[in-house]
Amino acid sequence: MGTLHGIPWIVTREIRLDLSRFGFALDDAQLAMREAADNFARTRVAPGAAERDRTREYPLELVHELAQMGLLAIKVAPEDGGAGADNTAYALAMQAIARACASVAVILASSNLVANVLDAHATPDQRERYLQPYARGELGPAAFGLTEPGAGSDAAALRTTARRDGNDWVIDGAKHWITSGAHAGLFLVFARTEADRGIRGISCFVVERGSKGLAIGKDEGKMGLRSSGTVALHFDDCRVPDSARIGAPGHGYALALEALGTGRVGIAAQALGIGEAAFAEGVGYASERRAFGQRVVDFQASRFAIADSRADLDQAWLLTLRAARLLDQGIRAALESSMAKLCATEACGRVVDRMLQLHGGYGYSEDYPIERLYRDARITRIYEGTNEIQRLIIAREILDQ
Numbered sequence: 001m002g003t004l005h006g007i008p009w010i011v012t013r014e015i016r017l018d019l020s021r022f023g024f025a026l027d028d029a030q031l032a033m034r035e036a037a038d039n040f041a042r043t044r045v046a047p048g049a050a051e052r053d054r055t056r057e058y059p060l061e062l063v064h065e066l067a068q069m070g071l072l073a074i075k076v077a078p079e080d081g082g083a084g085a086d087n088t089a090y091a092l093a094m095q096a097i098a099r100a101c102a103s104v105a106v107i108l109a110s111s112n113l114v115a116n117v118l119d120a121h122a123t124p125d126q127r128e129r130y131l132q133p134y135a136r137g138e139l140g141p142a143a144f145g146l147t148e149p150g151a152g153s154d155a156a157a158l159r160t161t162a163r164r165d166g167n168d169w170v171i172d173g174a175k176h177w178i179t180s181g182a183h184a185g186l187f188l189v190f191a192r193t194e195a196d197r198g199i200r201g202i203s204c205f206v207v208e209r210g211s212k213g214l215a216i217g218k219d220e221g222k223m224g225l226r227s228s229g230t231v232a233l234h235f236d237d238c239r240v241p242d243s244a245r246i247g248a249p250g251h252g253y254a255l256a257l258e259a260l261g262t263g264r265v266g267i268a269a270q271a272l273g274i275g276e277a278a279f280a281e282g283v284g285y286a287s288e289r290r291a292f293g294q295r296v297v298d299f300q301a302s303r304f305a306i307a308d309s310r311a312d313l314d315q316a317w318l319l320t321l322r323a324a325r326l327l328d329q330g331i332r333a334a335l336e337s338s339m340a341k342l343c344a345t346e347a348c349g350r351v352v353d354r355m356l357q358l359h360g361g362y363g364y365s366e367d368y369p370i371e372r373l374y375r376d377a378r379i380t381r382i383y384e385g386t387n388e389i390q391r392l393i394i395a396r397e398i399l400d401q
């Protein structure tokens with residue numbers, strides 16, 4: 001049994017669960033990925049997580065190390081510089097990293113969104129120019145630029161424009177809430193190229209770091225994920241060549257939705273990582289703390305909180321593995337991915353709340369990791385499609401297919 005912040009790192013059911021009984025046997029590559037990510041999370045990511053949360057310092061060095069391991073382009077083939085892993089391995093790695101630090105996990109998530117779009121849609125020239133140096137870790141993290149001040153859930157309402165000028169496109173507008181925006185080597189930017197106000201008017205571009213006309217806003221003050229470097233991007237006559245356009249003109253929105261569809265499994269796994277960390281903290285604390293002459297963990301109310309939390313995490317984990325496995329089999333899994341994201345993030349919310357309650361007043365103190373986990377958990381119900389949007393997708397998949 002290892003330790004996290006000095007508290008026993010409880011070997012959870014998730015690790016002991018005989019997944020093969022549910023058709024979820026992990027292959028050697030998936031087990032190796034889980035072990036590598038878990039080792040890195042314990043030895044490199046966890047030790048500074050609380051301090052980075054306090055200082056809001058972006059973990060650039062860790063991100064470079066993750067890039068060297070191929071984790072910023074986890075599904076990209078090794079010959080292109082990535083880890084060549086599948087969606088299940090991605091979920092396992094994400095869960096392990098998030099358990100140590102949710103900020104590092106979201107950097108991983110948004111960088112992999114970019115890698116997946118490039119991997120699926122870049123031309124051979126674009127692979128050589130953008131994807132390979134990025135996947136080899138030469139460019140640092142990548143940023144996914146979809147959300148705007150007036151277009152979040154309704155991303156198709158985005159107003160950033162890209163105007164054709166000879167062989168170039170000239171981008172004007174603003175993006176908000178962009179993870180890693182101040183540190184990214186390349187940005188995937190979605191902009192309106194046609195007069196059409198609907199989704200068919202949106203195209204996708206790579207904008208390189210340092211491009212003229214790209215200005216980076218200040219770090220947003222946030223409730224949680226404080227070291228993930230969330231900024232606004234401003235485009236003012238930012239010129240990119242037509243060769244930086246990914247996919248056909250007008251197909252950008254489809255590329256964004258495709259990436260977010262599989263990305264949801266990653267957010268589910270991120271929430272599970274936060275939930276597992278909270279579970280370990282809560283059980284560890286309640287096993288030590290005494291009240292009325294007995295351990296807090298021995299009160300029946302505490303046991304119910306622990307039992308409900310374990311059940312919440314395990315059922316969400318099974319839904320997440322199901323979605324990842326379907327994606328690995330090349331099966332469209334919009335329904336299952338949205339269910340995984342919805343259930344895992346809501347389970348995480350319940351678990352962090354119960355585990356904080358087990359801490360009593362100390363759970364409200366910055367001196368205990370549960371306080372950060374409680375704050376970090378909240379965003380998982382909001383980004384990469386709020387849970388209201390996930391419910392709309394689930395209902396649409398059931399009723400309108």
Ligand SMILES: Cc1cc2nc3c(=O)[nH]c(=O)nc-3n(C[C@H](O)[C@H](O)[C@H](O)COP(=O)(O)OP(=O)(O)OC[C@H]3O[C@@H](n4cnc5c(N)ncnc54)[C@H](O)[C@@H]3O)c2cc1C
Pocket residue numbers: 110143144145146147151152153154176177178179180222225230379382383384385386387388389392
């Ligand atoms: C820390 C952080 C990191 C982020 N990183 C990135 C990033 O890297 N790249 C990026 O592009 N974006 C990023 N985002 C943006 C994120 O994806 C959006 O915040 C999210 O999609 C919600 O959009 P919004 O904030 O505009 O909320 P809104 O769309 O304004 O939603 C407000 C409320 O209305 C609800 N609502 C909206 N439409 C409906 C509907 N049809 N039915 C029912 N309810 C509805 C929502 O569920 C929500 O509760 C990040 C956000 C945060 C906070």
